[in-house]
Amino acid sequence: MSATDVMTPSKLKPMPVSQPVELSPKPSLIGLTREEMGAALKEKGVADKQIKMRVSQLWNWIYVRGVSDFDAMVNVSKDMREMLKTHFTIARPEIVEEQVSNDGTRKWLLRFPPRGAGRPVEIEAVYIPEEGRGTLCISSQVGCSLTCSFCHTGTQRLVRNLTAEEILSQLLLARDRLGDFPDREAPQGTIMPAEGRKVSNIVMMGMGEPLYNFDSVKTALLIASDGDGLSLSKRRITLSTSGVVPEIYRTGDEIGVMLAISLHAVRDDLRDMLVPINKKYPLKELMDACRAYPGLSNARRITFEYVMLKGVNDSLEDAKGLIQLLKGVPAKINLIPFNPWPGTNYQCSDWEQIEKFADFINSAGYASPIRTPRGRDILAACGQLKSESERMRKTERLAFEAMMIANHGED
Template identity: 85%
Template sequence: MSLSLDLTAAGAREALRPAPAPEKPSLIGLAREEMAQALVAAGLVPEKQARMRVQQLWHWLYVRGVSDFAHMFNISKDLRAGLERHFSIARPEIVEEQISSDGTRKWLFRFPPRGAGRPVEIETVYIPEEGRGTLCISSQVGCTLTCSFCHTGTQKLVRNLTAEEILAQLLSARDRLGDFPDRDTPAGAIVPAEGRKVSNIVMMGMGEPLYNFEAVKKALLIASDGDGLALSKRRITLSTSGVVPEIYRTGEEIGVMLAISLHATNDDLRDLLVPINKKFPLKELMEACRKYPGLSNARRITFEYVMLKDVNDSLDDARALVKLLKGIPAKINLIPFNPWPGTNYQCSDWEAIERFADFINNAGYASPIRTPRGRDILAACGQLKSESERMRKVDRLALEAMMIAGHGEA
């Protein structure tokens, strides 16, 4: 049994409401230097005090998880009021929260408009496991890659998410999970580094992270900052479908763990499943993987391989996979396909998945089979957003029909 919570008053009338005015600029997602410049430019602090004030704000935002300036108790009342006038640190609106029978949680977040745009919605998924909890974060609204087995690929790209919006998913999830210190905890108290519900994050949600490189880089560097959210870079994994030039930059400029959305062992099939392969074929992709900094048996690249019945799940495919990855410290993450409405693919039979995994394991590669999670809440990426859009369209058409009928009666 799953639980779905509609956390808004959304309905037909809301669907026709004009977009709200843009929000005040947020301090979330700014690098320290940018935050200092913003405070000085707003006339809130003299330049000599900016560094100290940034340190205070950084602690409140990323250690304590405060989303209201009024709760920053070691900052003067006048400065808190000034911060409130000029900036925002508010969380995004939670349109819907779904809780699976297996503990997986899925949120549909709504962000305010940027520029002349309209509000946008994205998904974030939390997967609790023994000894850790993993948050799957989105980097774009929609996607340009049109991978044929991926539900997000059916949604056109609306825009990139900002560093603020990427980090807001992590902050909001920690809020909902009770993963920040209680407000009553003294401000100077040491917060435990272990035992957090969100111990790992993966950039595997909606969108291709490396087509939004600068915002993703900024967000992940803040997430791994030791004086704030303090996630180890070894607990942050960035997944890409194969944007080869940015793979090199990821290793040099971000330094997090790398995952490759592979799914095929030859160019002909991968061109169909992951069309970006036409631009960056397997030979170039594997070369970039071999050159990723710091590779070792303790720091391996994860290759994601979704198991599609009668498409890529034969023993011949397993042999080709072992040959393709030769010489790369790697883990192969076998993913039973999570069907979504309208797909033409089916999940491989369990026996076929186990045969595939056994062959890979015997060849010397770890090949865990990912336990299907959240199927009762459509946890495959993009499904909740699509359902939300479908329901709003139904509401809008119903309201328009009512208005037309009412006009006719008049």
């Protein structure tokens, strides 16, 4: 299906996409730890005394320079490059489609080769440009198993976990498309400055529950924060979970990135319905894990995400309950106006009610910004991602476009 087959609002700017790539059975060097990369090279005949040096070279080319072709590694011998091309790959996923929203948000539909006896899979990643920073929203699974009732992604069945390579490849590809790697001709060892990057922050808030894919997410995020490579500060990496309590403890101990909780309700009965994992890990257990998260302070707060659903969780009683629930936790509450998707029965809270809710939270001493919806016109906003391998029917697309125009106007 081509790019013209998907919903395209009047100001949506379709972008050129990559040509389909040959599906290669070769293992990728992307996503391997240094130790794993060294072992892979040794298995292909690289001498022990060269392993450390070769790994350092590859690490720099892949994660600092951002190359996707072994032939670009000009300080690696031709024989070594031929061996690497024969046995490994560092290719990016195929870009099936790239869309740019009216507000500058970009969404990529990416296709990964099959794993084992499986089929090629597709996921979505989203880049959100803001003044002074740019945030990349990364997926951790193909589909999702949590079935949160207000979330579009939750209507797609879980296909499989993404590998560390596939998680990192979303970041590498985004930097490619945004021109966020240094000039290939720059001196060896050149590292992108912390300031001025187009992708300055990453959030594990795309498709899937990251903590149900803990090992791959851990590997990918530790590589993303490696000071000799992609070099993102752990304070600029946020992992969002719906509440997989045992892995929250592991996240703090083993990864150490910022934590976000997909909360959305302050009573167990309501959260059981909105976020069904609450039946397994109810609010008390979730909040105990939050209070125990390492390094909490006013400078390292947990973010609690709260989608505003009209007549469901947006009363002042809910706001009072939220304050009680978060007592003693350094926290920020992101209030998220509900983003519509085809087939949903929920409505976004009235703006006046959202502001009243926010004012009450603010008066209690908690920051409660109202998140500006981004990328709604390309189904790239929070809760709207869904692999285009399960595409909307034409009638659904037309109905959605009409709804967006009716609600927001053609601008």
